[in-house]
Amino acid sequence: MSIELMTRRRFTVDEYHRMxxxxxxxxxxxxxxxxxxxxxxxxxGSRHAACVALLTEALVARLAGRAVIWPQxxxxxxxxxxxxxxxAVLRFRHDRYGSAxxxxxxxxxxxxxxxxxxxxDREVKLPLYAESGILEVWIIDLEHDxxxxxxxxxxxxxxxxxxxxxxxxxAPEAFPDVELSxxxxxx
Amino acid sequence: MDQVRAAPRQTPFNPRRWTRDEYERLVETGVFxxxxxxxxxxxxxxxxxxxxxxxxxxxxxxxxxxxxxxPGWIVRTQLPIALDDESEPExxxxxxxxxxxxxxxxxxxxxxLVVEVAESSLALDRGHKGSLYARAxxxxxxxxxxxxxxxxxxxxxxxxxxxxFGWRYRAVTALAPPAVIAPLAFPAAQIAVEDVLPRxx
Numbered sequence: 531m532s533i534e535l536m537t538r539r540r541f542t543v544d545e546y547h548r549m550x551x552x553x554x555x556x557x558x559x560x561x562x563x564x565x566x567x568x569x570x571x572x573x574x575g576s577r578h579a580a581c582v583a584l585l586t587e588a589l590v591a592r593l594a595g596r597a598v599i600w601p602q603x604x605x606x607x608x609x610x611x612x613x614x615x616x617x618a619v620l621r622f623r624h625d626r627y628g629s630a631x632x633x634x635x636x637x638x639x640x641x642x643x644x645x646x647x648x649x650x651d652r653e654v655k656l657p658l659y660a661e662s663g664i665l666e667v668w669i670i671d672l673e674h675d676x677x678x679x680x681x682x683x684x685x686x687x688x689x690x691x692x693x694x695x696x697x698x699x700x701a702p703e704a705f706p707d708v709e710l711s712x713x714x715x716x717x
Numbered sequence: 718m719d720q721v722r723a724a725p726r727q728t729p730f731n732p733r734r735w736t737r738d739e740y741e742r743l744v745e746t747g748v749f750x751x752x753x754x755x756x757x758x759x760x761x762x763x764x765x766x767x768x769x770x771x772x773x774x775x776x777x778x779x780x781x782x783x784x785x786x787x788p789g790w791i792v793r794t795q796l797p798i799a800l801d802d803e804s805e806p807e808x809x810x811x812x813x814x815x816x817x818x819x820x821x822x823x824x825x826x827x828x829x830l831v832v833e834v835a836e837s838s839l840a841l842d843r844g845h846k847g848s849l850y851a852r853a854x855x856x857x858x859x860x861x862x863x864x865x866x867x868x869x870x871x872x873x874x875x876x877x878x879x880x881x882f883g884w885r886y887r888a889v890t891a892l893a894p895p896a897v898i899a900p901l902a903f904p905a906a907q908i909a910v911e912d913v914l915p916r917x918x
Contacts, residue, residue: 535841536762538732545748552746554739561733568733649729 540566543612562604563612564654571614572647577672581643582616585670585715589619592708597622597638605640606631607662613655616670617641619702634662638704643670656680660687666703670715677712734759737805758849758882759803765838770918774834774861775809778913782810782830785906790829791815798831799824800853806846809834809861812900829902832859839864844881847871851884857901858886861913867891868910870898 541549546563549555560571574582586601593599598620604612612631619639620632627636640659642651651669659667660683667688669678676695680688681703694700699709735743740756743749753764775794783792790812797805798813811828813820831850833842842860850858851874858871871886879885892898894911 535845536757536760539749539752539754539761539763548746548748549743552742554742554746559733564730567730570731570733653729 538567540610541568542566542610543606543608546612562614563610565658566610572645575645578616578643578645581670581672581716584717585617585641585710588710588714589617589708593619593705595622596705598626598632600627600632604631605637606633607658608633611658611662613658615640615655616643619704634664637664639666639668639702640664641668641670643672645672648673657687659683661685668700672716675712675716677715732760734803735761736803737799737801740805753807755797755807756803756805757845764807768836770863770915771834771836774863774913774915777915778810778832778834778861781908781912782812782832782900785903785908786812787903787906789814789816790903791817791819793825797824798828799826800849804849804853806849808832808846812902828855830857830859830900831855832861834861834863836863843869847886848877848880848882848884851875851880851886852882859898862891863915863917865891866914866917867893868896868898868913872901 541563543563546568555561561568562571582601586599589599600618600620602614602616603618604614605618606612618632618637618641620627620636621638642655644651648671656667656669663683665681665683667680671678676693677700679692679694679700680690682689694712696712699711701707701709735756737756740761755762755764779792779794786792792810792812794810795807797807798811800806805824808831810832811825812830813825813828815825833846835842839860839862847858854874856872856874860869860871862869868891870890870892871888873887874884875887876883877885892910894909894914896910897907898910899905899907
């Protein structure tokens with residue numbers, strides 16, 4: 531249904547939080563705030579869920595004490611976005627960001643697992659991550675069994691883009707020693 | 718799903734849909750502080766700012782309609798109606814049963830007549846609002862069309878898959894002065910189209 535003639539009311543991060551606090555947005559609601567829009571997230575399929583679990587295990591095993599592994603948790607992108615990526619690798623902090631959500635400068639790598647959401651991840655979230663200065667993004671494309679790696683963020687998007695297929699390995703730019711294969715990530 | 722993919726420039730995500738109950742609770746939190754908003758089919762949309770010409774047309778319309786109503790009916794302008802579970806629009810004018818001071822506990826849900834004054838919002842009032850009001854079964858919907866200086870009268874709501882909300886009005890008439898029109902619910906209340914169409918400024 532097109533509502534393009536109508537202007538949706540956008541929300542600030544503060545308003546978004548007030549909705550949670552007042553119980554209008556419930557804990558079970560799968561939503562994220564993207565440029566002021568409260569967006570319904572697609573249900574997570576089993577393969578998607580397993581992929582996040584595998585990646586989490588692999589990263590925790592290699593990065594314990596060096597980074598905070600942040601699966602399915604929100605990240606603050608001021609002024610009007612608070613996405614909930616499938617996983618983020620954050621600068622290590624003893625309090626695990628207990629006092630405030632991580633902001634773009636805290637994010638070393640952000641990962642989205644795309645099944646039916648490839649267009650949304652590429653066309654909506656990726657430009658937002660680039661503008662926010664998120665250093666590196668991986669989009670795990672389950673349908674085509676490959677990983678898109680985006681680096682060098684700028685206002686016009688990521689300047690370095692490459693695709694990694696099943697025969698290759700990749701490592702986060704911030705942790706070149708942590709080499710992973712698609713099998714490590716997607717099974 | 719295929720239709721969504723085929724539509725150009727379709728937003729590739731689903732903005733959260735709000736129920737009317739959630740919307741009313743949101744309003745109570747004070748987040749919006751008197752902002753002009755409407756809940757249209759689950760979407761929270763920003764109402765267009767009004768030019769003086771538009772505001773004056775509403776006032777003129779109100780005067781003409783109020784003068785002709787029998788006792789037991791009231792006019793409300795730019796106030797919410799509890800249209801359905803996911804819609805709470807604020808039409809420019811509605812005629813609802815009751816007396817002044819009614820509807821303290823809840824907004825009226827049904828209107829004998831609903832009118833929008835349309836200038837820049839003409840496409841929206843015809844397509845979206847028309848389909849929404851038809852879906853809710855509102856029997857008599859008028860658009861004071863300031864662009865073409867006609868009064869559009871929409872009646873006989875019926876399902877139509879091509880409608881934005883799956884419904885439309887089957888009977889559509891555009892009236893220009895010196896025509897007269899009576900609301901469906903009040904056949905004796907003859908209103909001159911001239912009286913509800915302001916002269917351009």
